[in-house]
Amino acid sequence: MENFHELLVNRHSIRKYTDTEIPGDYVKTILEAALMAPSSKRSQPWQFVVVEEKRMLETLSHCKEAGAAPIAHCSLAIVVTADPEKGDAWIEDAAIAATYMQLQAEDLGLGSCWIQIRGRFTADGMSADEYVKENLNIPANMMVLCIVTLGYKDEERKPFNADKLLWERIHLDEWREQE
Numbered sequence: 010m011e012n013f014h015e016l017l018v019n020r021h022s023i024r025k026y027t028d029t030e031i032p033g034d035y036v037k038t039i040l041e042a043a044l045m046a047p048s049s050k051r052s053q054p055w056q057f058v059v060v061e062e063k064r065m066l067e068t069l070s071h072c073k074e075a076g077a078a079p080i081a082h083c084s085l086a087i088v089v090t091a092d093p094e095k096g097d098a099w100i101e102d103a104a105i106a107a108t109y110m111q112l113q114a115e116d117l118g119l120g121s122c123w124i125q126i127r128g129r130f131t132a133d134g135m136s137a138d139e140y141v142k143e144n145l146n147i148p149a150n151m152m153v154l155c156i157v158t159l160g161y162k163d164e165e166r167k168p169f170n171a172d173k174l175l176w177e178r179i180h181l182d183e184w185r186e187q188e
């Protein structure tokens with residue numbers, strides 16, 4: 010990507026992936042991005058589980074009733090967890106790390122999608138967090154924020170149209186209700 014703004018204009022969630030494997034050095038670069046993410050008081054409360062095994066990806070795709078299907082078909086998924094005891098801003102910290110990974114992936118020409126886990130439930134009513142932790146042997150004290158799916162893009166998304174951005178959400182000097 011030539012410049013960062015262009016990357017943002019072109020980034021969209023990608024839910025369909027080709028079978029092409031992600032090179033190991035790309036995975037390392039994406040994980041480096043996560044480990045360089047800023048965190049409140051430098052608490053770095055996150056830990057990440059990289060899942061490549063197809064059968065496990067299929068299992069994880071059932072972590073919630075809807076919206077988790079991309080996990081089954083991605084090349085690799087990164088489970089974003091954090092320890093709430095290590096930082097009261099763990100949700101923000103983990104969200105920034107996940108976003109860093111998504112942007113880094115985009116820069117490498119990969120597609121990604123955030124799959125929300127926190128506050129979601131399986132079709133049977135089990136917490137998605139518990140489901141993911143049980144399957145991946147993640148300690149009970151950790152919380153699972155989301156799963157970032159990754160892979161080479163197998164769908165085309167249109168770039169953002171600058172004319173359609175929600176400028177009415179921006180207030181100058183003070184809040185003014187829009188007519």
Ligand SMILES: Cc1cc2nc3c(=O)[nH]c(=O)nc-3n(C[C@H](O)[C@H](O)[C@H](O)COP(=O)(O)O)c2cc1C
Nearest residue numbers: 020021022023024075076077079122123124125126
């Ligand atoms: C907090 C959060 C939770 C999301 N959860 C899901 C999800 O569970 N499944 C999914 O397919 N996409 C999920 N997404 C992706 C959004 O649907 C997507 O970012 C949004 O529709 C805007 O589209 P774009 O990313 O293509 O620009 C999530 C995104 C965020 C930021």
